[in-house]
Amino acid sequence: MAFAACKEQRPPSGIIDTATLTDFLYEAHLIESYAYTVASDNRDSLGHYVDAAYDTLFAKHGIDPALFDSSMDYYSHQPLVLEEVYTRISQRLRNQQDSLALQTPKPSININGSLQHRPL
Numbered sequence: 001m002a003f004a005a006c007k008e009q010r011p012p013s014g015i016i017d018t019a020t021l022t023d024f025l026y027e028a029h030l031i032e033s034y035a036y037t038v039a040s041d042n043r044d045s046l047g048h049y050v051d052a053a054y055d056t057l058f059a060k061h062g063i064d065p066a067l068f069d070s071s072m073d074y075y076s077h078q079p080l081v082l083e084e085v086y087t088r089i090s091q092r093l094r095n096q097q098d099s100l101a102l103q104t105p106k107p108s109i110n111i112n113g114s115l116q117h118r119p120l
Helices: 002-006 018-038 043-061 065-076 079-103
Strands: 106-109 115-118
Touching (some): 018 065, 065 079
C-alpha cells in the first residue's frame, strides 16, 4: 500500500506535470531570491523586474497563472508528490550553490603576508 502511494502517477488533464512544475518552481525561487538579494530603495523598478521575470517564466513553460494555481491546488492534496518536487528543487539549488562555490576565487597569502585573490 505504501509503495502505491509513493509511485508517481500522471496528473489529470489540465494539471502541470511534475517535471514542468519542478522546473518552473526552481526558476521561480531563483527569481524570488534575486529580488530579495537586490531589494533596495528602488522597489518600484524591482517590482517591474519581478513581474517581467514571471511573465517570461510563464511564457517559457507555456502555462498561465490560472493553470499554475489549479496545479498547485491539486498538488497540495498530493503531499508525497509535492514533497518529491521540492526535494528535487532543493537538490538543484544545492548543486548550483556548490558549483558557484567552486568558481569563487580563494584568497591566499603572498610572501609579504598580505591577502590576495587567486584564480582557481
